[in-house]
Amino acid sequence: DTGVSQNPRHKITKRGQNVTFRCDPISEHNRLYWYRQTLGQGPEFLTYFQNEAQLEKSRLLSDRFSAERPKGSFSTLEIQRTEQGDSAMYLCASSLTGSEDQPQHFGDGTRLSIL
């Protein structure tokens, strides 16, 4: 069990560019969640997958955001035409349905800075 892995750890980009983040969940975890955390705030839910199916998306997830989990393992989160307000820490978490309490385990996030 190597934990949830996120890459890259930091991303600096110019406004208007596209960025993509990757999350590798704990192996055999069938649920994968994306959250966004801004400075001094708690994480906010963006979307989640059960296996390869995207089951829920937050209103925070505008049309510029898209997430995929094509084979039910790793996931990618893409932001198109980035804006200043997209600067945040993007966190990924995974859990196993059927396990006791199904706790969510988080990665260390990708910090996005928009210049």
Added chain:
Amino acid sequence: QQQVKQSPQSLIVQKGGISIINCAYENTAFDYFPWYQQFPGKGPALLIAIRPDVSEKKEGRFTISFNKSAKQFSLHIMDSQPGDSATYFCAAREQGGKLIFGQGTELSVKP
């Protein structure tokens, strides 16, 4: 709409003292209440969690007290240590699985 309200925003405790962080929620459909600890530059790490049919859960120096009728729960850290200095988040889980987090409490334990 703030579904989970956390207080205080910051807390300073002397080494060996008790740290207490409180949370209140609105949605009675929440089915699981975890607490996370977060250090700078790291993701949240699960500390302890409780289900609403349990009034108290203790793991080492950490205790959750849960008051279902008042829709409140709290984290108590006994014998607080400088290494406990971090930001703590309470959360509540919707039945679909997503977590709703409080605003966080920045704890500082002075030696």
